[in-house]
Each structure stands twice: as structure tokens, then as C-alpha cells.
Amino acid sequence: MVAGEVMGARTALVTGASAGIGLEFAKLFAERGWNVVLVARRRDRLEALAQEIRGRFSVATHVLPADLSDPEAPERLFAALNDEGIVVDALVNNAGYALGRRFTQGPWEEQAQLLQVLVTAPAHLCRLFVPGMVERGYGRIVNVGSIAAWAPPSPGSLYGGAK
Numbered sequence: 001m002v003a004g005e006v007m008g009a010r011t012a013l014v015t016g017a018s019a020g021i022g023l024e025f026a027k028l029f030a031e032r033g034w035n036v037v038l039v040a041r042r043r044d045r046l047e048a049l050a051q052e053i054r055g056r057f058s059v060a061t062h063v064l065p066a067d068l069s070d071p072e073a074p075e076r077l078f079a080a081l082n083d084e085g086i087v088v089d090a091l092v093n094n095a096g097y098a099l100g101r102r103f104t105q106g107p108w109e110e111q112a113q114l115l116q117v118l119v120t121a122p123a124h125l126c127r128l129f130v131p132g133m134v135e136r137g138y139g140r141i142v143n144v145g146s147i148a149a150w151a152p153p154s155p156g157s158l159y160g161g162a163k
Contacts, residue, residue: 009059009060010034011036011037011088011090012088012089012140013037013077013088013091013125014092015093015094015121017036017038017046017094018038018042022144025092027056029092030057031057033057035059035061036053036059036060036061037064038063039065039068040095041065041067042065043063043065046064046065047063050063062084064080068095068116069113069117071116071120073121074125075124078128078129087132088129089136089138090139090141092141092142093144096118096146097117098157099111099157103157114158114159115158118163122143129141
């Protein structure tokens with residue numbers, strides 16, 4: 001058992017947990033007694049949030065730094081959690097960002113990484129975690145979208161379409 005872990009508590013994995021909506025989702029789950037797995041690129045921010053959550057809510061926090069623009073990241077996250085015996089009951093696909101330039105500007109790799117973070121990684125994480133949720137008869141998935149999906153698109157941006 002991990003220090004601070006609430007026996008029998010469910011566990012939520014939150015991507016993009018280092019700031020904004022992801023940070024708030026992590027706190028909301030913890031406030032309701034859920035253990036949390038915090039995923040984002042910046043370890044220092046995740047560690048600070050983990051410390052705050054443990055102190056305020058007395059639940060287990062697991063910090064897993066990952067860059068979801070790396071196509072291998074979902075598999076590594078899944079394997080790391082399996083290795084630790086951590087069962088994910090709720091998956092919050094929140095990680096995201098926008099590019100400050102048109103689709104035709106900059107290298108294709110920037111667009112590919114954006115699509116990896118906003119589309120492919122969330123789908124991959126669902127594919128990895130949903131079978132266990134179905135097998136256990138319990139699971140929750142939150143795919144965080146954006147009003148940008150319904151707004152007039154920025155000229156040449158993939159963000160709105162991806163959200």
C-alpha cells in the first residue's frame with residue numbers, strides 16, 4: 001500500500017494535471033476520496049500538486065511525468081501502472097495545447113505532435129484502460145473538449161477540429 005492510500009478507494013488518472021482544468025479535476029477527485037495518478041510533462045509541478053493533494057485530502061498520489069506527443073507514452077503509462085498494481089477506475093483525457101501559427105506554417109512535426117496529444121493519445125489511453133473497466137463492471141472516462149470545437153476556426157488551425 002502506498003503512503004496516504006485510502007483502502008478501497010477508486011483511482012483516477014488525469015492527463016494534463018499540472019495546470020488548469022486537469023489540476024482542478026485532480027483536486028475534485030481527491031476531495032471525493034479518490035486516489036489520483038497525475039500525468040503531465042513537468043515533474044516539478046506534478047510533485048507540488050501531489051504534495052498538496054496528499055496534505056489536503058489524505059489520498060494516494062502517483063506522479064507519472066509523460067509527454068503525450070510521444071506515441072509510446074500511453075503504453076509506458078499503462079505498463080507502469082500495471083507494474084505497480086494500480087487499477088484505473090476513471091480516465092480524464094485533458095492534456096492539450098494549441099499552436100500559435102497556421103497549419104501551413106512551421107514543420108509538419110508540430111502538427112503531428114498536436115494531433116498525437118489531442119486525438120491519438122486519448123484514443124490510445126481509452127483503448128488501453130477500457131477493457132479493464134468493462135471487465136470490472138465499472139469505469140468512467142472524461143474527454144475534455146473545448147468551445148473552440150464549435151467556434152469559427154482560426155485560419156489554418158487544427159485545434160478546433162481536433163477538439
